[in-house]
Amino acid sequence: MPDRAPQPVERQLPTEESRDLLALVRDMVQREIAAQAAAEEDSGRFPREVFSLLSESGLLGLPYDSEHGGGDQPYEVYLQVLEELAAARLTVGLGVSVHSLACHALAGYGTKEQQAAHLPAMLGGGLLGAYCLSEPASGSDAASLRTKAVREGDDWIVTGTKAWITHGGIADFYTVLARTGGEGARGITAFLVPGDAPGLSAAAPERKMGMKGSPTAQLHFDGVRVPDTRRIGEEGQGFAIALSALDSGRLGIAACAIGVAQAALDEALAYATGRRQFGRPIADFQGLRFMLADMATQIEAGRALYLSAARLRDAGRPFSRQAAMAKLFCTDAAMKVTTDAVQVLGGYGYTADFPVERFMREAKVLQIVEGTNQIQRMVIARHLVGPESR
Structure with a gap:
């Protein structure tokens, strides 16, 4: 009879370094994630300590430049790491994907000064991010979002509600898309909002059929003041960034x-x-x-x-x-x-x-x-x- 035990998936990784990286991830998955996954999902517990460990291990910034604390890994490698994490617990795998999504705007469109000021902490400093595009009345039709950002001197005042936000209420920073101009896609701008900004609050997490350990919640922006230095890209460029x-x-x-x-x-x-x-x-x-x-x-x-x-x-x-x-x-x-x-x-x-x-x-x-x-x-x-x- 052949060996019936499931075998590790054979990977075609580009370098010896990436093969060692995946071996490290598999070991970490078995030690820190897999054994607790079922019980913690059943109880709805978010494993923040796992994300701290991933950050310390350099796994929260894999596809970004090492200049700012990233891992310099190609997407081909990063995605296979995500697959391993999600196989152990989707709350972790999807959480890493969402965090990477939240970092994308600043890494791709921020100024050098913005990147130097914020990316190191976002990629390897223990912070956890979230991405705020959807709203109660604009899901698939994202260009019709209604959250507004109004210019007031050197600041923007953000008002509105975001919905279905993974890590809503527990994230350290949010990449937020808000309307700064007219209707449609061209009136949207991106901002980097701290998780503890005054006027920012989260509703109770949604009661979901799965991924109970990953909080998904509405975010309410009640006159949240965001400095223009935290605007990402040009005014009106937000939808293209998204x-x-x-x-x-x-x-x-x-x-x-x-x-x-x-x-x-x-x-x-x-x-x-x-x-x-x-x-x-x-x-x-x-x-x-x-x-x-x-x-x-x-x-x-x-x-x-x-x-x-x-x-x-x-x-x-x-x-x-x-x-x-x-x-x-x-x-x-x-x-x-x-x-x-x-x-x-x-x-x-x-x-x-x-x-x-x-x-x-x-x-x-x-x-x-x-x-x-x-x-x-x-x-x-x-x-x-x-x-x-x-």
């Missing part, structure tokens, strides 16, 4: 989705090879064998797709269409794989005694965040045939 960040962020979601799917497949394999019915392992039955084969194929295809998009990004080539494709395919695959994993375990899969039901609940949100999969299809179609006629 879209640029989301292209990269969608790859992070794709990698997290494959991590969750891989964890579900590993559980399904372990159960199917150990569970015996009719005198033999249920993995010997063709119906289950084909299901497992399809699950593995979806995962391999998704991983290849997100890595291909990452290599385009690393090469400085356009990757927006491929990022949308990766986010769409990988998250749909994760939903299918996790659902099938529950089926493989049968009645046990439907209980909280096994982790596959948690994986299935977590996979669902990945089809929604950072652009629903319907939005991804719109993005892909626009690249193929142009904007819709009006």
